[in-house]
Amino acid sequence: MDRRFALMIEPAPEALSDYAGTFAVVDASAPALSVGELSTQRGDGVFESIGVVDGHAQEVEPHLQRLAHSAQLCELPDPNLAQWRAAVAIAARNCPAGESVIKLILSRGVEKGPAPTAWVTAAPAGDFTAARTGGIKVVTLDRGYDSGAAERSPWLLLGAKTLSYAVNMAALREARRRGADDAIFVTTDGVVLEAPTASLILRFGDRFVTPAPHGGILQGTTQLSLFSHLEEQGFETAYETVPTEDLAAADQAWLVSSVRLAAPITAIDDTRLTLDSAFTAGLNAYLLSPRD
Structure with a gap:
């Protein structure tokens, strides 16, 4: 069943301990935003997508911290994280069995309005079985x-x-025009960044590398969690500046994100990569286990 849930968030003081009166459940299929809302007019806001497995919201704290960081960079009011945490808990309780996604949206609100607009939605996630098992082709x-x-x-x-995801969506369309499933962004001076909606992890032997989270790279919550898991298995992990030419030298690679999880890369441009189905299945089994 396509069960969807939406919750509007009203401003609340930090000192408030019970946020029950600051949320309004709304019909997810009905109009809820003003035509003057800057999230839709200009993409002026920030968001997070949280994976949910059988009603358990995964890695809530890293997502909330990243929401606050994005808000700070955009000069939005600091989100009341306790209030958002409570909203996520309500949304998770309304998720069906299986995999879902909770989205947190914080907008500048209506132009010249008194306060930002904030809301949370929950919906069943898409079926990413093919990407997780058969792998994906990417282009730079x-x-x-x-x-x-x-x-x-x-x-x-x-x-x-x-x-403001128009460029990211255009990149995905361009990747598909080139016969690929996804893309990896690189800089004009030949440094690897990230995918439009995912982080990149490269494997060189028993060493796992992700592009260092500077130079415009969004720190990935799923990548952070996977690195902790890999370190517990005895593997070495590293954040590095990755030259574009190093992509062809990787033994294996994955795009990782909160909802698609770990999608193994079978080809980068014209270079074929090894698909280790068993190892990837282990990564996704970990990512589907309850994690806080």
């Missing part, structure tokens, strides 16, 4: 800036998870 796409752009031009908001 020039992101259009060099590796120093984030530090040199902070107004580009390259480290924030904003609602």
Whole structure:
């Protein structure tokens, strides 16, 4: 059943301990936003997507911390994390069995309005079985800036998870035009970044590497969790500046995200990569286990 749930969040003081009166359940299929809402007019806001497995919201705290970080970069009011935490718990209780996704959205609100707009939605997740088991093909796409752009031009908001996803969606369309499933962004000076909606993990022997979270890379919550898991298994993990040419030298690679989880990469541009089905299944079994 396609069960959907939506919750509008009203501003609440930090000192408040019971947030029951600050939430309003709304019909997820009915109009709920003003035509003057800046999230829809300009993409002026931030968001997070939290994976849910059998009613358990995964890695809530890292997502809330990243929401706060994105809000700070966009000069939005600091989100009341206790209130958001309570909203996530309500949304998770309304998720069906299986996999779902909770989205947290914080917008600047109506233009010249008194307060930001905030809401939470929950819905069944898509079926990513094919990507998790059969793998995906990716192409590299020039992101259009060099590796120093984030530090040199902070107004580009390259480290924030904003609602302005038009470029990311255009990159996915371009990847499909090229016969691929997804893309990996690279800088104009040849440094690997991330995928439009996922983090990249590369394997070189028993060493796992992800591009260092600077230069406009969003720190991945799923990547962080997987690195902790891999370290517990005795593997070495590292954050590094990855030159584009190193992609072809990887033994294996994955795109990882909160909802699709670990999707093994079978080809990057014209380079074929090994698909280790058993190892990938182990990664996804871990990601589907309850994690806080």
